[in-house]
Every structure is written in C-alpha cells, then in structure tokens.
Amino acid sequence: xxxxxxxxxxxxxxxxxxxxxxxxxxxxxxxxxxxxxxxxxxxxxxxxxxxxxxxxxxxxxxxxxxxxxxxxxxxxxxxxxxxxxxxxxxxxxxxxxxxxxxxxxxxxxxxxxxxxxxxxxxxxxxxxxxxxxxxxxxxxxxxxxxxxxxxxxxxxxxxxxxxxxxxxxxxxxxxxxxxxxxxxxxxxxxxxxxxxxxxxxxxxxxxxxxxxxxxxxxxxxxxxxxxxxxxxxxxxxxxxxxxxxxxxxxxxxxxxxxxxx
Amino acid sequence: xxxxxxxxxxxxxxxxxxxxxxxxxxxxxxxxxxxxxxxxxxxxxxxxxxxxxxxxxxxxxxxxxxxxxxxxxxxxxxxxxxxxxxxxxxxxxxxxxxxxxxxxxxxxxxxxxxxxxxxxxxxxxxxxxxxxxxxxxxxxxxxxxxxxxxxxxxxxxxxxxxxxxxxxxxxxxxxxxxxxxxxxxxxxxxxxxxxxxxxxxxxxxxxxxxxxxxxxxxxxxxxxxxxxxxxxxxxxxxxxxxxxxxxxxxxxxxxxxxxxxxxxxxxxx
Numbered sequence: 001x002x003x004x005x006x007x008x009x010x011x012x013x014x015x016x017x018x019x020x021x022x023x024x025x026x027x028x029x030x031x032x033x034x035x036x037x038x039x040x041x042x043x044x045x046x047x048x049x050x051x052x053x054x055x056x057x058x059x060x061x062x063x064x065x066x067x068x069x070x071x072x073x074x075x076x077x078x079x080x081x082x083x084x085x086x087x088x089x090x091x092x093x094x095x096x097x098x099x100x101x102x103x104x105x106x107x108x109x110x111x112x113x114x115x116x117x118x119x120x121x122x123x124x125x126x127x128x129x130x131x132x133x134x135x136x137x138x139x140x141x142x143x144x145x146x147x148x149x150x151x152x153x154x155x156x157x158x159x160x161x162x163x164x165x166x167x168x169x170x171x172x173x174x175x176x177x178x179x180x181x182x183x184x185x186x187x188x189x190x191x192x193x194x195x196x197x198x199x200x201x202x203x204x205x206x207x208x209x210x211x212x213x214x215x216x217x218x219x220x221x222x223x224x225x226x227x228x229x230x231x232x233x234x235x236x237x238x239x240x241x242x243x244x245x246x247x248x249x250x251x252x253x254x255x256x257x258x259x260x261x
Numbered sequence: 262x263x264x265x266x267x268x269x270x271x272x273x274x275x276x277x278x279x280x281x282x283x284x285x286x287x288x289x290x291x292x293x294x295x296x297x298x299x300x301x302x303x304x305x306x307x308x309x310x311x312x313x314x315x316x317x318x319x320x321x322x323x324x325x326x327x328x329x330x331x332x333x334x335x336x337x338x339x340x341x342x343x344x345x346x347x348x349x350x351x352x353x354x355x356x357x358x359x360x361x362x363x364x365x366x367x368x369x370x371x372x373x374x375x376x377x378x379x380x381x382x383x384x385x386x387x388x389x390x391x392x393x394x395x396x397x398x399x400x401x402x403x404x405x406x407x408x409x410x411x412x413x414x415x416x417x418x419x420x421x422x423x424x425x426x427x428x429x430x431x432x433x434x435x436x437x438x439x440x441x442x443x444x445x446x447x448x449x450x451x452x453x454x455x456x457x458x459x460x461x462x463x464x465x466x467x468x469x470x471x472x473x474x475x476x477x478x479x480x481x482x483x484x485x486x487x488x489x490x491x492x493x494x495x496x497x498x499x500x501x502x503x504x505x506x507x508x509x510x511x512x513x514x515x516x517x518x519x520x521x522x523x524x525x526x527x528x529x530x
Contacts, residue, residue, distance in 0.1 A: 001262060177514040180475030185510075216439025216501060225499035232491045237263070240451075240484035242475050243513025244506045254502030255436040
C-alpha cells in the first residue's frame with residue numbers, strides 16, 4: 001500500500017530537480033500527479049516517465065507568477081483527477097539570468113529582485129490561493145512549500161533568493177494558522193545544498209567541496225532526499241504536523257563551522 | 262507503509278503511552294524491537310502484544326539514568342538481534358511533573374532527578390548506541406523533546422530545561438557522528454492525549470488546547486509514533502540534527518494575536 005494512495009497531487013517546478021523527484025516519489029506511492037512547470041516539454045516528459053513506470057501523471061504548462069495560469073493549472077488538476085489533496089509549491093526562478101545576477105542589496109538589479117519574488121514567493125501564494133478552496137471541498141489537504149536553510153541563514157549574496165525563502169516559511173505558517181482548523185495543513189521543507197542538473201551549472205567544484213565539509217553526512221543531498229520528506233508531509237503519517245519547517249540539510253544549520261587549530 | 266524490515270530498534274519508556282504505541286508501530290513496519298522500561302511487567306505486556314500480532318519484540322527492564330544499565334540495554338539488543346539500527350530515547354520522568362513548579366519552588370532533588378531521567382538518560386543512550394551503530398555503518402537516533410522548548414514556561418522548570426538539553430544533545434550527536442552515517446533527530450510533540458494523561462487534564466485545559474491547536478483534532482500517540490517511524494526510516498535519510506514538531510500547529514500561530522482577535526470579534530449570535 002502506498003503512503004499517498006488515492007490522493008491527487010500537484011507539483012510546481014515538476015519538470016526537473018526536486019520537483020521531478022517529488023512527482024515520481026508521490027506517484028510511486030499511489031498519488032495521481034499533475035506535473036506543473038513553465039517548461040511544458042519537461043513536465044510532459046516527467047509525466048510520461050511516471051506513466052511508463054505504472055503510475056498516473058499528467059503534465060501541464062504553468063507560469064506560477066501569473067494568477068490565471070495557476071488558477072487554470074489547479075482547475076486542470078481538479079477536472080482531470082476529481083479534486084486536489086496535495087500541493088507542492090516548489091517552482092523557483094533558477095535561470096542563470098536570475099540566480100547568477102542575485103547579488104547583495106547594493107548591487108542587485110531591481111528586475112532580478114522582482115522576478116525572484118514573483119516566481120518563488122508570489123507563485124506559492126497563488127498556489128495556496130487556488131488550492132485551498134479545492135482542499136476545503138475535500139475536507140482538507142496538505143500544502144508543502146520548498147523553502148531553504150537560506151530562509152533563516154543569510155549569505156553575503158543572493159538576497160532575493162534568501163528573502164523569498166524566508167517568505168515561504170512564514171507563508172506556510174500563515175496558511176497553517178488560517179486554514180488548519182478546516183483540515184488544510186501547510187508546512188515547509190528546507191533543504192540544505194542540493195546538487196541538481198540545474199543547480200550544478202551554478203556551482204564551482206570548489207564551492208561544492210566546501211559545502212560537503214559543512215554537511216555532517218558522508219554525501220551531499222540528492223533531490224530524492226527532499227522528495228521523501230515531501231512524501232512524509234503529504235501523507236497522513238504527518239497528520240498532526242502543521243506550520244512546521246522540516247529541514248533536510250544533514251545538520252548544515254545545526255552546528256557552528258569547525259575551525260582547525 | 263514505512264518499511265523497517267530487518268532493522269533492530271530500542272524504544273525506552275516503551276511500557277506505556279507514546280513509547281508503547283511507537284514500539285508497536287516500529288514492529289508493524291518490520292523492525293525487531295527491544296521494549297525497554299523501568300516497568301518490567303508493562304514492557305512484557307507490550308512485547309507480548311507485538312509477538313501476538315506476528316512481530317519480533319523482547320522486553321527489557323532498564324533504569325535509563327544508570328550508565329551500566331544503558332550499556333547492558335544496548336548489548337541486549339545487539340546480542341538478541343545481531344546489531345542496532347534505531348534508538349528511540351523516549352523515557353522521561355513524567356511522574357515528577359506534578360512536583361515541577363516555578364523556579365523558587367524547585368528543589369535540588371527534583372531538578373537532579375529530572376535531569377537524570379530526562380537528559381542523562383538520552384546522553385547514555387546515544388553514548389552506548391553510537392559504537393553499535395558505527396559497527397553497522399550507520400543508524401538513526403530519535404530523542405523525545407517537547408513543545409515546551411518553543412518558549413519560556415511558567416512552571417515545569419526542570420522539565421523544560423531538560424528538554425532544551427535534549428535538543429542540543431541531538432544536534433551535537435548529529436554533528437559529531439553524521440560522517441559515520443548516524444543520524445540524530447528529536448521530536449517535539451505538542452499535547453498528546455494518551456491514556457496516562459487523558460484523565461489528568463482538566464476539561465477547561467483541554468478546551469484551551471483545542472482552541473490553540475490549528476487542526477480539527479488533538480494529537481494522539483500514533484501521530485508521534487508515525488513521526489518516529491519516518492525519522493527511523495530511509496525516507497529521512499538526509500534529515501539529521503533536526504527537531505520535528507508534531508503539534509498540529511499549537512506553537513505556530515502568535516498566541517496573543519488570537520486572544521486580541523477574539524476580544525475584538527462580535528459575540529456569537
């Protein structure tokens with residue numbers, strides 16, 4: 001028996017990385033999955049892989065920064081599978097023109113700031129806005145936002161990314177507070193450094209090795225690690241977990257850096 | 262279902278309440294369980310219940326505050342089942358809660374006994390489990406913390422401080438032994454209505470918990486057991502050094518904000 005048998009899930013940013021891993025994991029545990037992404041071909045491709053493996057999935061193109069597009073994606077999920085139980089707000093602006101231009105408060109171009117917040121944060125707000133009424137019709141549901149340890153630990157750069165992730169944490173607590181009594185749970189998952197096909201291009205070998213030192217386990221985080229945490233939060237195993245930030249970072253944020261000497 | 266096939270687990274404080282339910286849940290998921298408790302007869306009952314439903318369990322009497330007894334407990338698991346993969350440090354001095362007041366009324370004896378049973382016990386459990394888990398190439402330790410660590414407490418001074426210690430111990434073990442594949446996390450329950458406390462909570466208090474819990478119902482032992490099973494399993498393979506809050510959102514909302522909102526809202530017609 002799967003952990004999310006019979007549930008309908010939508011994963012934004014589902015075409016690659018953490019979103020693709022989550023889509024596959026939720027499907028392999030029994031959910032019908034709407035793989036949502038700006039990259040329609042990528043979303044279709046993940047859905048095809050899920051169907052080929054015996055699961056149930058469909059791809060849909062979504063621009064999470066556009067209210068009409070998110071509304072249409074939720075309506076598509078409901079029309080296709082009869083309702084919505086799980087939403088993974090995972091889409092983030094990871095194009096090199098955004099993440100590689102996301103500097104400190106003095107140097108960041110306002111367009112980069114606005115694009116980052118529009119996709120990462122407003123996108124999740126819109127997901128919640130259109131998913132919550134559908135979940136209320138089903139008597140409840142589970143929303144999971146992809147935050148980051150960068151949501152409470154600062155860097156000397158990437159101010160827009162970090163602030164968007166901090167916002168995602170409080171957005172989760174707000175939805176948990178506002179709709180929990182009606183059965184809609186909302187939590188965040190906070191990864192440490194996850195090396196995906198997309199993020200790999202933005203990381204030097206040196207930087208990755210430095211990060212390996214800061215993570216306390218023998219290896220770096222993989223997308224499937226995050227997918228498993230999302231699976232827990234999506235499932236009834238976590239039915240009393242609400243407003244929580246589940247950190248999946250191999251203790252990156254649990255300790256002070258070790259300084260030799 | 263969570264799959265713990267072939268894993269060996271110890272649950273302390275497993276004769277009743279949350280520990281007993283957790284022991285059963287881990288066994289249902291396929292683990293062989295050492296049911297450890299100071300209450301030997303209770304441990305035997307829980308182990309028998311597990312065996313009766315086809316699981317593998319052994320009862321073990323232990324005083325969790327005693328170094329030699331904790332070493333022997335880990336040895337019992339490795340001798341009986343060939344190793345140790347999961348340790349749930351769950352035992353706590355709930356029987357002392359009634360004497361645990363404000364600071365001025367906190368006796369040294371109460372403080373020391375609380376620390377011995379709630380905190381030294383967890384240190385000893387981790388200390389003796391780590392070598393056994395290293396020998397297996399890794400393992401998962403889950404410590405019982407509490408929602409009381411979210412803020413200052415008006416009473417239960419010793420209890421609250423002991424649980425804050427459990428959380429830092431958790432991060433310390435995660436930091437020191439992560440490289441050996443040993444994960445260490447804590448669970449912070451909110452209010453869980455299990456048999457031992459169900460009749461002790463006054464109805465007025467229960468209504469307050471219902472009001473401030475963000476979900477439609479209060480927590481049950483199964484909620485904690487499921488969270489332990491998750492952290493014990495490979496699904497949580499990259500989660501370490503964390504405190505997983507399982508409280509229905511009890512500590513998420515700003516409490517005084519709800520009181521202000523209520524004060525300003527129209528009385529019900």
